[in-house]
Amino acid sequence: MTSVGVVGGGQLGLMLGMAGIPLGVHCSFLEPGDDPPAAAVGPVERASFGDLAALLALAQRSDVLTVELEHVDVDALRWLGEAVRIRPAPAAIAVTQDRLLEKRVLCDAGIATARFAEPDEVPRGFAAGSVVKVRTGGYDGRGQLVVPSGGDVLRAAESLGGPAIAEEVVSFTRELSIVAARSALGEVRCFPVVENRHRDGILRETRAPAPGLTAALQAEAEGFVVALTERLDYVGVIAVELFEVDGHLLANEVAPRVHNSGHWTIDGARTSQFEQHLRAILDLPLGDPSPLGFAGMINLIGHEPPLAELLAVDGARVHRYRKAPRPGRKLGHVTVVAPTEAERDALLARVLHFVDTT
């Protein structure tokens, strides 16, 4: 029996654990929260992410250690990494924890991004306006402010209460993302680029592949992934959030893990992102990322509709995370897969009828 230790026990851990079972891969988790989602599929050691003894114990009963979130204690993982295999490497995770460092690495890898700077380099911001973000922490739209052109970037940065980065506001056509995996041998396999819709900074819907996706756009996104993962010597699944601007791409954010915009792959691809991550970190052959049709994914946020209503939609696949409802909290998602885009969109509309989108 192969054992994987997962730092974090949320829904991403749950779905990693689910993917492991048919492969004979057993996942254990480390998570400070009580009765987290992943508890349904494996033992959870309740400890903080910086608890060296707990991390060591997890590592000692695992063939490889991985993460299901980027807000981990990288120093602890670095220390641990001297003795055990951690994938992706702590150094790669560290890059994605710091928005400024991440943007610099993207630039160094030749990947297009919005213009960015430290706040004191651009006290009055960029011509098109600025998004000022905390460098570390902050997710789902938290920890950021928009400052209009000529506004006071320094004051915005100060009010966020920590080191910040200023990025130029981008007038994008739409938000996209790519989820991909890289093996230790450097093989990269990419899922198709998907289109994402956010509200209040939280992902609401994903369409896969992105409507109108061209081979050129897919190639551009894959080029980003190859350049970035090579630079980071990355092993595992990675997600890159993208802006489409004038038919080209800018990289926005990187997640060193499986990603919400890849959940559709459980039902809609020949290999799920979760199985793909396990394959990559365990030196198993990477799986076929081909889609099985046109997929759509809708997040259940804040509250869950009655299960029977969702299941009454023929073809809807329901994924609940065992979490108590709370405003803005991701509680589950619903996937649909159809042979045509029109049927996919019709199914999505039927599901949305039951989903609270206020």
Place this chain on the structure above:
Amino acid sequence: MTSVGVVGGGQLGLMLGMAGIPLGVHCSFLEPGDDPPAAAVGPVERASFGDLAALLALAQRSDVLTVELEHVDVDALRWLGEAVRIRPAPAAIAVTQDRLLEKRVLCDAGIATARFAEPDEVPRGFAAGSVVKVRTGGYDGRGQLVVPSGGDVLRAAESLGGPAIAEEVVSFTRELSIVAARSALGEVRCFPVVENRHRDGILRETRAPAPGLTAALQAEAEGFVVALTERLDYVGVIAVELFEVDGHLLANEVAPRVHNSGHWTIDGARTSQFEQHLRAILDLPLGDPSPLGFAGMINLIGHEPPLAELLAVDGARVHRYRKAPRPGRKLGHVTVVAPTEAERDALLARVLHFVDTT
């Protein structure tokens, strides 16, 4: 949280438990064996199937009780059924435990079968030869003997050491099966008829849908299911094994549970047979049984090829059961799904290259 108690903890229980997790359905198991497959997804009470106290404890923490095998203690379930909901009902399970009773119920429901009789009614057997089988127990080809025309059916029955049934040997074109679900309201939804290949009485391969499946043949099989499940007032997933003879069907055996020939639905249908069973017994809407393409399933029997070899076949989905290898033991299965029959068969051939078929 909805709770389902499952009598039996083998691979069928494991896959039921897996299907429950995304729905927020928690499965617990009762199983006499040590560390059974289902232990990966829920608590297992180690007890015999006739242990009334253990059954009662399982029932008391469950919203509904079900079975993942038919060789349960029906008397114990009947006693329990006075107090708790059991689906399918013990009376329906009892019918499938006794080959003679099962055949009589099929006949009474107007469903075609091979000719059959009690051994002393046909001491010299049927004109085409006879298969003499124990009435209860026996599976995967065990507990049966073939007696040529004019042979001694009574002696064959005696040598099997228990009440027996004699069935006429059928020259069938091929073996098929249909898996279907019936709700408490009487709604029936059927997966497509599939083709099965056995060796030594053990299922080796399933092709779904059955090659050349016509609407007429599907309708004939669905007619069998509707007639039988109505007669049994059946709730849950049921499987009927079929012989195709001269373009028509004979019912061979009935399983009151999810079935090996339905495993392809996990990867190849819009709803898996496991989720469908949970939906049926929990009064949730039945799911869409449509196939996602052309699927094939190969059982891993007796030994498992190296995981990396199987995973190197693009599109192969591997399902391992956490069981120690033993000759003739089902250890896992591999599913492939493709947009055409030719591609499906090519993928199957690639998988078979790694599977021991001796």
